[in-house]
Amino acid sequence: MAGAAPTPTGAGGRKTVDAELNLIPFIDLFSVLVSFLLITAVWTQIARINVENKVGTGIGDKSKPPDDLMVSILITEGGFLFSVATLARTPDGQTVPDERKTEIPRTGGKLDFPTLANKLRETRAAYPNKTDIVVRSHDKIPYKELIGTMDACLAKGIEFKNISVAGAAAPAQ
Amino acid sequence: MAIHTPGGHLGDSSKGSKSGAKAFKKHGKKSMYVSINLTPMIDMFVMLVLFLIMQFAASGEILYINKDVILPKARVIAELQRAPVITLTKDSISFEGALVQKVADLQGEEVFKSEELGKQLQEHRKKYEGHPELAKLFKGEVIVQADSDVPFVIVKKVLNTCAANAFFTINYAVLAEG
Numbered sequence: 001m002a003g004a005a006p007t008p009t010g011a012g013g014r015k016t017v018d019a020e021l022n023l024i025p026f027i028d029l030f031s032v033l034v035s036f037l038l039i040t041a042v043w044t045q046i047a048r049i050n051v052e053n054k055v056g057t058g059i060g061d062k063s064k065p066p067d068d069l070m071v072s073i074l075i076t077e078g079g080f081l082f083s084v085a086t087l088a089r090t091p092d093g094q095t096v097p098d099e100r101k102t103e104i105p106r107t108g109g110k111l112d113f114p115t116l117a118n119k120l121r122e123t124r125a126a127y128p129n130k131t132d133i134v135v136r137s138h139d140k141i142p143y144k145e146l147i148g149t150m151d152a153c154l155a156k157g158i159e160f161k162n163i164s165v166a167g168a169a170a171p172a173q
Numbered sequence: 174m175a176i177h178t179p180g181g182h183l184g185d186s187s188k189g190s191k192s193g194a195k196a197f198k199k200h201g202k203k204s205m206y207v208s209i210n211l212t213p214m215i216d217m218f219v220m221l222v223l224f225l226i227m228q229f230a231a232s233g234e235i236l237y238i239n240k241d242v243i244l245p246k247a248r249v250i251a252e253l254q255r256a257p258v259i260t261l262t263k264d265s266i267s268f269e270g271a272l273v274q275k276v277a278d279l280q281g282e283e284v285f286k287s288e289e290l291g292k293q294l295q296e297h298r299k300k301y302e303g304h305p306e307l308a309k310l311f312k313g314e315v316i317v318q319a320d321s322d323v324p325f326v327i328v329k330k331v332l333n334t335c336a337a338n339a340f341f342t343i344n345y346a347v348l349a350e351g
Binding site for chain 2: 023026027030031033034037038040041042043044045046047048049075137138139140141142143144146147148150151154155156165167
């Protein structure tokens with residue numbers, strides 16, 4: 001226990017009011033605390049991107065009726081192929097697919113994430129209730145580009161929170 | 174607790190007391206004892222403790238980074254929960270740290286999923302199926318810890334294997350950016 005005691009340094013028999021703290025218990029406590037915190041410290045902050053797993057199906061669960069609107073990104077060796085597909089209904093109840101595709105080529109060999117973010121933002125503004133997106137990739141695309149694309153979809157102001165990952169066959173050579 | 178005079182210390186506390194002075198000093202000779210100023214040491218400890226408390230994570234280290242794995246970075250992240258870990262390097266696939274299969278064995282368009290990894294996932298699932306209480310805890314969750322440069326075809330086959338064995342919740346491990 002840290003004790004504080006008056007130190008009799010005063011002259012002429014008068015008691016001094018100066019008190020001295022015993023610092024040894026403080027040092028003991030800090031030593032133990034520092035040791036504990038050093039042992040339990042987590043130096044690498046590993047986190048996760050949580051996505052829905054729909055690999056291989058291409059679009060998603062076929063048992064469900066198709067969405068009227070589907071937003072997808074295909075990552076290719078050439079860049080992104082951003083697609084917004086809608087199902088327009090004719091007066092006789094038929095559905096007619098309408099797909100608008102935008103190519104976003106690589107710049108200097110790297111994926112153009114700022115342009116993709118702009119497209120995603122535009123789509124989000126046009127369809128504010130749409131929160132799901134399909135991210136597809138060609139086989140040779142490195143994993144970091146897939147993660148980068150998913151990260152772009154989750155970015156603030158875009159927030160396509162339900163991401164499905166799907167494969168896409170590379171075009172025949 | 175009552176305040177009392179502390180016992181003999183080699184530092185400042187012995188300086189003023191008569192008994193301390195008697196114990197360490199002799200007439201006409203210089204004292205060999207030097208008091209250390211402990212204030213900077215305490216300051217340093219306080220700063221160190223504050224820094225370490227800021228680094229502290231109650232969940233501890235969920236997964237160890239394999240030396241062959243360079244995790245990709247992401248900005249929008251969530252906290253990682255404990256789940257079985259599938260590690261994907263450029264050469265191999267491991268489940269909970271144990272080598273399962275070589276990536277070379279997964280090459281080829283006719284290979285849809287990893288049979289070896291499938292067995293490991295099934296074994297893990299059986300641990301839950303044996304007990305009704307444990308079965309409720311099974312979430313079908315895995316952590317995929319893949320190297321940045323692993324091609325998507327390998328990731329896809331691993332994910333196919335997970336889906337085929339009812340592990341539908343995939344947590345992609347990333348490093349926090351910025």
